[in-house]
Amino acid sequence: MKIGFIGCGNMGSAMIGGILRQGIFSKDEIIVSNLTEEGRERSEKNLGVVTTLDNNEVVRSAKTIVLAVKPQFYEEVLDEVHNSLTADHTIIGIAPGKTLAWLEEKAGLPLKVVRFMPNTPAQVGEGMTAVCANERVSKEGLDEILKITDSFGCTEVIPERLMDAAGAVGGCAPAYVFMFIEAMADAAVSQGMPRKQAYKFASQTVLGSAKMVLETGRHPGDLKDMVCSPAGTTIEGVRTLEKNGFRSAVFEALTAAAEKGKKL
Numbered sequence: 362m363k364i365g366f367i368g369c370g371n372m373g374s375a376m377i378g379g380i381l382r383q384g385i386f387s388k389d390e391i392i393v394s395n396l397t398e399e400g401r402e403r404s405e406k407n408l409g410v411v412t413t414l415d416n417n418e419v420v421r422s423a424k425t426i427v428l429a430v431k432p433q434f435y436e437e438v439l440d441e442v443h444n445s446l447t448a449d450h451t452i453i454g455i456a457p458g459k460t461l462a463w464l465e466e467k468a469g470l471p472l473k474v475v476r477f478m479p480n481t482p483a484q485v486g487e488g489m490t491a492v493c494a495n496e497r498v499s500k501e502g503l504d505e506i507l508k509i510t511d512s513f514g515c516t517e518v519i520p521e522r523l524m525d526a527a528g529a530v531g532g533c534a535p536a537y538v539f540m541f542i543e544a545m546a547d548a549a550v551s552q553g554m555p556r557k558q559a560y561k562f563a564s565q566t567v568l569g570s571a572k573m574v575l576e577t578g579r580h581p582g583d584l585k586d587m588v589c590s591p592a593g594t595t596i597e598g599v600r601t602l603e604k605n606g607f608r609s610a611v612f613e614a615l616t617a618a619a620e621k622g623k624k625l
């Protein structure tokens with residue numbers, strides 16, 4: 362077994378999807394645990410990997426362990442698997458607020474610790490993942506880890522002090538983008554467009570706009586100006602967004618998310 366996941370819900374299965382698609386590991390090299398039999402059956406059916414309800418089996422079977430449970434369960438899970446952990450293990454935390462030092466302390470022995478801050482677009486191979494690691498992880502070890510995160514999208518190695526920012530602009534942000542898409546589509550529907558078509562317009566427009574930022578390297582404000590014809594329709598919408606505090610609302614939302622991460 363090459364990698365184990367303790368917990369396999371939204372984020373665990375999104376990452377495993379990418380790993381399998383890119384052939385980083387095969388199905389029989391991945392073991393996952395779920396809390397419930399229902400969850401275990403879902404993992405088995407949807408991913409075809411080795412499944413168990415026993416977290417210690419995951420730790421005994423694999424040397425790289427991803428903790429893909431909610432932050433509230435981290436401590437209890439680490440406590441539970443403590444006796445199966447060895448100095449050869451690499452523990453990967455993906456929860457906001459659970460620092461490298463905290464993870465090592467709760468694991469109860471000196472070992473390699475890595476943090477990911479992934480996001481759900483990993484499910485379609487377009488994730489954005491932040492990575493940081495403790496000093497026990499060698500350059501070669503980190504390169505191996507990055508092959509994993511690259512399999513489900515883009516990766517940036519960042520200093521740990523930026524993990525809460527990455528959580529806001531990476532981990533949480535898909536939710537805000539989905540809200541934006543939903544709101545744009547609702548508006549199009551209110552103008553008479555069929556809903557399915559409205560989602561296509563809204564989401565392809567977000568996708569294309571994001572691609573323009575990434576591929577042209579131009580400032581987003583510059584790209585926005587390109588769309589706004591003098592005395593045209595777009596600038597009227599820009600005026601309304603500014604009047605309603607659009608930028609400030611986004612700024613505050615990401616700040617709230619990052620601040621919450623610091624408290625977890």
Ligand SMILES: NC(=O)C1=CN([C@@H]2O[C@H](COP(=O)(O)OP(=O)(O)OC[C@H]3O[C@@H](n4cnc5c(N)ncnc54)[C@H](OP(=O)(O)O)[C@@H]3O)[C@@H](O)[C@H]2O)C=CC1
Nearest residue numbers: 368369370371372395396397400429430431432456479532
């Ligand atoms: N969702 C997201 O967009 C992101 C999430 N994260 C982080 O990822 C982690 C997982 O989140 P997410 O996937 O959304 O959560 P989910 O609720 O979708 O999945 C949690 C999983 O943990 C399992 N589980 C719960 N308790 C235990 C336990 N004691 N032992 C073994 N498995 C257990 C559940 O099992 P069962 O299936 O049986 O219920 C479930 O599979 C969190 O720490 C979150 O902060 C990070 C970035 C983005």
Ligand SMILES: O=C(O)[C@@H]1CCC=N1
Nearest residue numbers: 456457528532533534
């Ligand atoms: O909401 C959360 O706390 C998790 C972490 C980032 C995205 N989802």
